[in-house]
Amino acid sequence: MRPANAPRFRRGTDHVESWFVRANDPQRARALWLRSTVLTRRDGDAVAEAWCSVFDDTRTLAFRQQVPLADASYGADGSSRVGPLRLGLAGDGGSSSGELTSVSGPVRWDLAFRRVPAPLGAPMCLLPHERLVDAPFPRNTLLTPFPVATFSGRLAWGEDEWDLTGWTGMQGHNWGAAHSPEYAWAQCVFPDDDAVVEAVSGRIELGRRASPLVSMLVLRRDGEELRFDRLLDLWRQRTRIDFPRWSLTMRGRAGEARLEVRADPAATVCLGYDNPARARSYCLNSKTARVRLEVRPRRGPAYTLESEHGGALEFLRAEPLPEVQPVV
Template sequence: MIATEQNAPRLRPGGDHVESWFIRANDPHAARAVWIKATILTGRDGTALAQAWCGVFDGDSTHAWCTDIDLPAACFEQNALGQDIAVGPLRMRLTGRGGDSQGTLKDDTSAISWDLEFTKVPVLGEPLSLLPSDLLLRTGFPKNKLVTPFPVTTVTGHLDWDGERWDLHGWNGMQGHNWGAEHSPEYAWGHSIFTETGTDTPFAVLEGASGRTRLGAKVSPLLSMLVIRRGDQEYRFDRIADLWRQRPHLDFPEWTLRMRGRDGSAELRMRADPARMVCLAYRNPARATSYCLNSKTAAVSVHVAPVNGNAFALRSPLGGALEFLVPQPVPAVQPIV
């Protein structure tokens, strides 16, 4: 699927539905990042909301904002070039080559505004899906789907946080899209871009997840998937129901995953610092609220042993996006938004 197809809205009126489009950008030289998200939330009970989110990360200083508006007052419009999104003060434009976003959010203690553009990086930045195409397009399994129209981008622009301006030129980024009848009951999700020392040129990217999905009245075991791109090579570990070939372990604030598949084997470790995270209340249409423990400056390491070719390792000390979804907040992660 091309990026514009991956970003197309999946909302069907009259049912329970959660859908989000999000952008992340990271400073390649410091523990600084920004995360922007637009969300649709509808329910059979008549709920019809849109949400504008933003989180900012600067070492141990973090903050997050969320604004709710009625869905009819928001814009999620598909056109020949891609998609235009407007949720209150947030704007997001997504095309086949990248996109841009502008916005201003504030609360009683802090304010942020941003104006940024992002452009896909050739090869590494082509659309990515953790799920095999048959599960993504033809089935209702799992309950929550995710794609990454732009897994690697270059970013320009700026943001202003409480009077301090950040120049985003030369930052690395990504853009993702997910949807489903509800958030997964539990998950860890991770994404990381790896760059050449000295030039900050991206040469590899990984994305992975371990999560549960509802199977009728029951909840599945942890199901895992992982994709690694290095240059023009892609290593896929996407047989998510093959539990014999995966060993996930969610032990907040660390997620580890061992995978075996047709392309070889991989061992992933991601760890976040709770002092550098935010806790986000994620509403579900027909179930209790879940809480996303959200880091954009996590440490990442992965070792890959391909079936054909030499083994290699990738590391990033502070460039990983790592999220845990849990049923209750964790006191070590503040603020709660």
């Protein structure tokens, strides 16, 4: 497998690819989300986008800037410069700085992050086999090079200034010919329990049709990894996507896991995700979601992991929802 953050895009193809970073305040419902995106089309058109979303318990905003790909730069390790956004990625850490402006004013950040030691911080893949990462099927791939990272630095948002020291989060990477037709995705770090979970339910494109919802979940806790990644084992997975809630129950060789994630609509942003050769999709994006995970492993006692405001939760849809603030 190629390095987890290595770019996969090629000009002249239909392709969308993103590198993203999330940091959460362990004490309050505050979070930062950064994203560097490449969008290429078969006709040769290509753009890059810089994104920033800021969440707290009183207000939430999203910022976006698009530039021609020729005016951006991407390195072999996934490091990028897109307009005012700088994202550096290295073997065990990274950094980002930048400033974006909207009608509500500017947001500025300068931060660094480091991967926690393995096994908790080792790169994570939801797919059952690494050889599927760069295979033609499925058409969309998600890797998490830094599933658990610790942060330092500062963020200035209007009159507020946040000290990011001690914040916890992750860095992810995804790509494909287009965004999935529909999905719900969640990731949560449980610092007090030495645990992290990531899960997705989505539809896979089968020719001109979309599959039923297919789910995967991976949990790490106390040095052990439990995987629920049998893509076509639909009779052992139950999922319900009903914004602002997503519930998922998985059964398999590892035992049983039940995940429930709920966002606050007032602390959710609607992001317009462009596709190369189809209509725009809409991502309802929360980074301060409540997470509850009940686990009954095949070996050992059952346990429950909870986070009041530390979860990332995204819903991708064909249309926006009126209860979420306007599209960015």
